[in-house]
Every structure is written in structure tokens, then in C-alpha cells.
Amino acid sequence: MKKQPHIILKNIFGYDNFRPLQEQIINRTIEGKDSFVLMPTGGGKSMCFQIPALIFDGITIVVSPLISLMKDQVQALKSNGIKADFFNSSISTKEENEVITKAINGDLQLLYLSPEKLISVSNTWLKQLNIKLVAIDEAHCVSMWGHDFRPEYTQLKTFRNSLPNVPFMALTATADKSARKDIETQLGLSNSKLFISSFDRKNLSIEVRGQVAKKKKLQEIVSFIKRRKNESGIIYCLSRKNTEEVASFLKADGHSVAFYHAGMTFDEREQTQTDFINDDLKIVVATIAFGMGIDKSNVRFVIHYNLPKNLEGYYQEIGRAGRDGLPSETVLYYNMRDFVLYSQFADDGANTAMQKEKLNRMLQFAEAKSCRRKILLSYFGEHLTENCGNCDVCENPPKDFDGTILSQKALSGIARMKEKDGITMLINVLRGSNNADIHSKQYFTLKTYGIGKDVSFFDWRDYVIQMANQGLIEIMYAESSALKITPIGWQVLKGEKTIRLTTPIAAADKKKAQKTLKIATEGEVNKDLFTELKKIRLAIAKEENMPAYIVFSDKSLKLMASELPTTENEFLAISGVGMNKMEKYGEEFMSVIRPFKNVAKPRKTPTTIKTYNLYKEGLNPKEISENRGLSITTIFSHLSQLYMEGKKVDLEKLVAKEVVDKVRVVFNEFDRKIELKPIYEKLNEQVSYGEIRLSITLILKNE
Ligand code: ADP
Numbered sequence: 001m002k003k004q005p006h007i008i009l010k011n012i013f014g015y016d017n018f019r020p021l022q023e024q025i026i027n028r029t030i031e032g033k034d035s036f037v038l039m040p041t042g043g044g045k046s047m048c049f050q051i052p053a054l055i056f057d058g059i060t061i062v063v064s065p066l067i068s069l070m071k072d073q074v075q076a077l078k079s080n081g082i083k084a085d086f087f088n089s090s091i092s093t094k095e096e097n098e099v100i101t102k103a104i105n106g107d108l109q110l111l112y113l114s115p116e117k118l119i120s121v122s123n124t125w126l127k128q129l130n131i132k133l134v135a136i137d138e139a140h141c142v143s144m145w146g147h148d149f150r151p152e153y154t155q156l157k158t159f160r161n162s163l164p165n166v167p168f169m170a171l172t173a174t175a176d177k178s179a180r181k182d183i184e185t186q187l188g189l190s191n192s193k194l195f196i197s198s199f200d201r202k203n204l205s206i207e208v209r210g211q212v213a214k215k216k217k218l219q220e221i222v223s224f225i226k227r228r229k230n231e232s233g234i235i236y237c238l239s240r241k242n243t244e245e246v247a248s249f250l251k252a253d254g255h256s257v258a259f260y261h262a263g264m265t266f267d268e269r270e271q272t273q274t275d276f277i278n279d280d281l282k283i284v285v286a287t288i289a290f291g292m293g294i295d296k297s298n299v300r301f302v303i304h305y306n307l308p309k310n311l312e313g314y315y316q317e318i319g320r321a322g323r324d325g326l327p328s329e330t331v332l333y334y335n336m337r338d339f340v341l342y343s344q345f346a347d348d349g350a351n352t353a354m355q356k357e358k359l360n361r362m363l364q365f366a367e368a369k370s371c372r373r374k375i376l377l378s379y380f381g382e383h384l385t386e387n388c389g390n391c392d393v394c395e396n397p398p399k400d401f402d403g404t405i406l407s408q409k410a411l412s413g414i415a416r417m418k419e420k421d422g423i424t425m426l427i428n429v430l431r432g433s434n435n436a437d438i439h440s441k442q443y444f445t446l447k448t449y450g451i452g453k454d455v456s457f458f459d460w461r462d463y464v465i466q467m468a469n470q471g472l473i474e475i476m477y478a479e480s481s482a483l484k485i486t487p488i489g490w491q492v493l494k495g496e497k498t499i500r501l502t503t504p505i506a507a508a509d510k511k512k513a514q515k516t517l518k519i520a521t522e523g524e525v526n527k528d529l530f531t532e533l534k535k536i537r538l539a540i541a542k543e544e545n546m547p548a549y550i551v552f553s554d555k556s557l558k559l560m561a562s563e564l565p566t567t568e569n570e571f572l573a574i575s576g577v578g579m580n581k582m583e584k585y586g587e588e589f590m591s592v593i594r595p596f597k598n599v600a601k602p603r604k605t606p607t608t609i610k611t612y613n614l615y616k617e618g619l620n621p622k623e624i625s626e627n628r629g630l631s632i633t634t635i636f637s638h639l640s641q642l643y644m645e646g647k648k649v650d651l652e653k654l655v656a657k658e659v660v661d662k663v664r665v666v667f668n669e670f671d672r673k674i675e676l677k678p679i680y681e682k683l684n685e686q687v688s689y690g691e692i693r694l695s696i697t698l699i700l701k702n703e
């Protein structure tokens with residue numbers, strides 16, 4: 001039978017529907033054609049090459065510069081029963097050889113490589129592989145226009161040319177129009193189709209707080225965090241010193257927090273990152289060095305302690321919140337000092353003019369008076385028709401007026417200057433200024449010369465920025481920041497559309513948004529059950545040495561806590577539960593859910609019976625676990641359940657009496673709460689989760 005994309009989506013990944021564009025991209029790839037995929041962080045890019053990889057009869061090569069992300073992705077794939085591995089500088093020679101053998105033997109469906117490694121092996125064993133697809137993740141790294149240029153990426157074209165008949169897929173979350181063209185050329189994607197999905201992340205609320213003094217800022221952050229107990233979050237700071245200061249301030253207030261910056265040793269950084277991913281650490285205060293390699297889906301808030309350098313970076317950073325699609329919050333603090341400081345940095349660096357322009361746009365966003373999401377999206381070339389209702393401006397809208405005529409003056413100026421100049425020249429022409437540039441370009445002969453004399457330079461600047469923010473014009477950074485008119489802009493110019501502008505007001509007069517930050521509301525989710533489910537998830541994650549969200553996402557757990565699945569079919573219907581996870585973890589989760597559903601007698605599901613049959617054949621738990629490919633904790637939980645049901649399972653033989661006695665003491669001490677982790681910790685991690693589970697069963701059953 002031909003493998004169908006949507007069947008794989010459901011059976012392997014546990015999802016019911018494709019997100020927009022995923023299916024088209026997958027189909028095009030299966031046809032053997034190149035694609036360029038532009039989707040926001042968390043948009044679901046990986047699925048676009050993972051599903052073809054499972055359909056093709058060969059191997060898919062994934063190039064990614066982010067070493068830690070590779071490990072995560074591979075782990076996530078493996079947890080769904082997919083044959084995947086990675087090859088980068090973090091693995092030993094022995095491991096390298098194992099991966100090579102697997103790849104050559106056709107034992108891998110996906111192989112992740114760093115660009116350096118790819119280049120170094122492209123003429124050796126890689127040549128022997130039956131490569132069916134190549135995915136270039138973070139493709140913006142190939143472009144000098146981008147903010148994250150990596151020289152190794154420029155050599156990928158040679159690789160592309162060596163595989164002329166293999167489909168290539170470039171994926172990125174950030175690339176403006178000029179960068180996009182550049183990426184296609186650099187990678188040699190001559191015939192690729194561009195897929196741009198909406199960059200709108202509706203689940204992220206956007207809030208900006210300007211000119212807040214340091215002390216107040218810290219207080220606000222503390223009370224923000226207090227209201228979000230046990231939620232994961234990231235606080236971005238400008239300097240290393242800042243990260244340490246803010247972290248120690250929060251720590252003193254009793255929060256689970258650590259700092260992260262490039263000045264720490266590799267091991268320290270790894271540890272912090274791992275703790276965060278594994279939910280052992282709730283909040284990380286970091287420079288922007290943090291997060292690139294992080295795929296954690298349950299980050300609930302991102303706070304910027306300072307103004308980011310550009311909107312690309314800002315959007316990528318806030319995009320790390322709410323990847324699971326649940327409501328998440330973002331707050332940006334800024335003051336003019338950040339701006340001045342960055343301007344000075346920019347003066348020292350390369351690409352100065354472009355960086356400064358981007359910084360200006362960042363500031364304009366922060367100071368904007370119209371829907372922030374509209375502004376952000378229009379920066380990425382996407383024009384929303386409605387205000388979002390989920391940003392601070394939408395919640396506290398400023399006064400506006402009909403700005404059609406004013407806009408038409410500016411647009412007509414841009415048109416007459418043939419869309420070749422930037423904002424300063426435009427305003428000088430509108431205001432009829434007299435300078436050398438205007439003379440040399442003969443702009444004083446234009447009809448628009450001097451038609452905007454009555455408006456001050458600064459007000460014009462404000463209006464033009466509002467126009468850009470509303471998608472009437474675009475600023476082309478790669479072309480000396482020339483202003484170009486968008487289709488909406490032409491409509492306004494031709495009088496087919498009206499436009500609202502807001503009166504510029506001095507920053508000091510700005511009414512501060514007074515709203516209190518919302519907390520994500522939950523529907524029918526049973527919170528106690530959710531807490532319980534999180535606990536088993538953490539226990540499994542610890543035992544299997546993988547991040548909790550790879551076991552199941554927050555979203556899947558919430559669905560479990562509202563849908564209350566207690567049969568295999570119901571459990572499989574939960575988004576994010578595929579066959580493999582059902583087999584591995586289903587029983588353990590359902591046994592927690594059952595009491596909440598008042599299902600008196602646990603159903604005999606085939607999976608426990610399978611375990612029982614092997615047990616009856618005389619296999620010990622370890623052998624059963626190996627035989628079934630399930631974790632030992634799962635097997636113990638099956639055995640406990642069988643025992644509770646009255647099956648002949650000799651639990652006493654499986655756990656020593658001394659151990660049961662030890663567990664009993666602690667179990668009683670904790671008021672007989674069936675929570676494995678505290679008991680595990682109290683016993684100095686000496687007794688395994690499985691043994692604790694068996695002991696509790698014995699204690700409860702035998703009294
Ligand atoms: P990106 O690489 O674009 O940042 P990911 O590929 O990591 O995003 O996907 C983000 C999350 O969305 C992952 O947890 C992924 O499993 C999930 N996801 C992807 N496609 C779907 C889908 N069709 N339905 C539900 N969840 C999806």
C-alpha cells in the first residue's frame with residue numbers, strides 16, 4: 001500500500017490535520033521538486049521534510065547548524081519510533097562509526113548533519129547513501145544579508161550540484177525578500193517554489209512597556225513571575241552583567257532561575273540548557289545566545305529586559321514562547337538608553353547602515369500606536385486586515401484621524417522619486433528643503449516638492465512609519481532603505497482605500513497601558529489531573545533521559561485532562577499521540593486518568609495482557625521490557641495493575657521486603673500521596689521509580 005501523508009501524520013505523529021501549507025509542501029517534495037519554506041518558529045517546518053522522509057525509500061539528509069537542536073529533534077523522532085540519528089562534532093569517533101554503518105546499511109530514515117560535517121564527508125561515505133531528499137534548515141544562514149551568516153553554508157551549493165535529481169528543501173523562519181532571492185541563488189534552487197505560511201502567532205500576546213525605571217522593571221517582573229508559578233519562561237537581557245543581576249534578584253525572591261551567557265563554560269551552558277529543557281529549572285535570564293538550539297514547546301512567557309537589535313531577532317525570541325499553540329505572553333521593556341547603546345555598537349560593526357535602519361524599525365515598533373501584530377507582520381511582508389485584539393495597543397487604542405490625504409502626499413512623493421530613495425529624502429522633498437542631494441537629483445522639479453511644508457520633519461517621520469507599519473510602503477534594507485509602495489499603498493494613492501493615522505504625541509505624554517497581564521484561561525481542563533499527568537511525564541522523562549515535552553507536549557496533556565481518554569482508541573485520538581507513544585506510555589497515563597473518570601474497574605487493555613502473557617511465560621520485568629520495547633517503568637506499572645486486578649503476579653518476588661519497608665516509611669510521611677518523585681528524592685534516588693510503584697501497590701493492596 002502506498003504510504004499516505006495524512007496516515008503517517010496520524011499514526012506516527014498523532015496529529016489529525018495538517019497545518020496550512022504542510023500538505024502542499026510534502027506533495028511537491030514527493031514529486032521530487034525543490035521547495036523554499038518560510039514559516040515562523042513553531043510553525044511546523046520539520047514535518048514538511050519528516051513525512052516525505054518516511055515515505056521515501058532511502059535516506060533524508062537534514063543540514064542544521066544548531067547542534068543541540070539536532071539532538072532534540074532526533075530524540076523526538078525516535079520517541080515516535082522513527083529511525084533517525086545525527087552526526088556532528090559532539091559525538092565520539094565510535095558513535096560516528098555506528099552512525100555511518102547504520103546510514104550505509106539503509107538503517108536510517110533521517111540523518112541530521114552540521115554543515116561542516118556534511119562538507120567534510122560529502123566525498124566519502126556520504127556518496128554511498130541512497131539520498132532521497134535534502135533539507136537545509138535555518139537556510140537564512142547562507143545569506144550575507146541575514147543576521148546569522150555562516151560561511152560553511154555557502155559550500156552547500158556544491159553539494160546541491162552533486163545531487164541534481166534529488167529534491168532540496170530550504171527552511172527558515174526569517175528572510176526578507178532580498179534575502180530570499182539570495183538564499184535561492186546561493187543554494188542553487190533554480191526551480192523551487194516558495195511557500196510562505198502566515199507568521200501570525202495568535203497565541204502570543206504582545207505587550208511593550210517603555211521608559212520603565214530599573215527598580216520598577218524588576219518589581220514588575222517579580223510580580224509577573226509570581227502570578228505564573230511553575231511556568232517556564234525566558235528573560236532576555238542586553239549584557240552578561242544584566243543577566244547575572246536579574247537572575248540573582250529573582251533567585252533572592254525564591255524563584256527557580258539561572259543565568260546564561262556566552263561567558264560561561266561550555267559545560268555550564270549545557271547544564272543550564274538541559275535543566276531548562278527538562279523542567280528542572282523554570283526561568284532562564286539570558287543574552288540572545290540562549291534559545292537558538294531550544295525546541296522546548298511549553299515556554300509560557302518571554303520577557304525582553306532591553307530593546308532587541310532588530311525585529312527579526314525580536315520575533316524569533318518571542319517565538320520561543322507557546323510553540324505548543326497554547327496562550328503565552330511576551331513583554332518587551334525598552335528605554336532610549338538601550339537604543340543609544342546599540343547605535344554605538346552598530347557604528348563599530350560591519351553592515352552599519354543596514355543595522356541602524358533595522359534598529360530604527362525596532363524602536364518604531366516599540367513606540368507604535370497601532371496594532372503591534374499588524375506592524376510586525378507587515379515587516380515580514382504579511383498584511384493583516386483586522387487589528388489583533390491581543391496586543392497592548394489593541395487593548396488601549398490611541399486617538400486616530402483620517403490620514404488618507406496625508407498618506408497620498410507621501411505616496412505620490414515616493415512614486416515620483418521612482419521608489420529609489422529613503423525616508424529622509426522623501427521628507428525633505430515633501431517639506432521643500434533645499435540641499436545638495438535634492439539639487440543634484442533635480443527633485444525640486446517634482447510636483448510633490450514642498451506639498452508637505454505644514455507638517456514638521458518629526459511628525460512626517462512618524463506618519464511615514466505608521467504608513468510602513470500599516471503596510472502601505474515597504475522599506476528595502478538591501479537597497480539603501482529605499483521606500484517602495486505596496487499594493488495596498490497603490491490603492492490608497494488611487495483613492496480606492498482610506499487610511500487612519502494617529503496624531504504623533506511626545507513620548508512623555510503617552511498614556512501608559514495600565515492593563516494587568518492576563519493569565520491563560522483554561523477550558524474544561526481538570527487541573528488536578530493535569531498536575532498528576534505532568535508528574536508521570538516528568539518521571540518517564542527522567543527515566544528515559546529525555547526532555548519532558550518530548551514524552552508528550554503540554555497541549556497533549558491538557559487534552560488528556562479534558563477529554564479523559566481511558567481506552568486505547570480514545571487515547572490515540574489525543575493530538576500528539578501516535579502508535580509508538582500509545583504503546584509505550586498509554587497505559588501509564590490512562591491508569592492515572594481512570595480514577596478521574598470514575599471508571600471503577602480498569603479495562604483490560606491488550607497491552608497489559610501482552611505483558612501478562614510474557615510474565616506467565618517466565619520472563620522477568622527486564623526481559624519483558626526488552627522484548628516489548630517498553631520502558632521498565634511501564635512494565636512495572638502493567639504488573640502493578642495486573643496485580644490490583646487480581647491476576648497472579650508475584651509482586652513480592654519483584655521487590656525486596658526491605659525496599660517496601662523503606663518506601664512505606666516515606667509514603668506514610670508524605671500522607672500517602674501517590675507521587676513517585678518526592679519519594680524517589682527522599683530515598684536519595686536509591687530506589688527506582690518502578691520499585692517505588694510496586695511497593696506502593698503492595699502497601700495498598702495488603703492492608
Ligand atoms: P518549526 O521547526 O517551524 O519551528 P516545529 O517543526 O518544531 O516548528 O513544530 C512545532 C510544533 O508543532 C512541534 O511540536 C510539532 O510536533 C507541532 N506540529 C507540527 N505540525 C503539526 C500539525 N500538523 N498538527 C499539530 N501539531 C503539529
Ligand code: ZN
Nearest residue numbers: 371388391394
Ligand atoms: Zn493588536
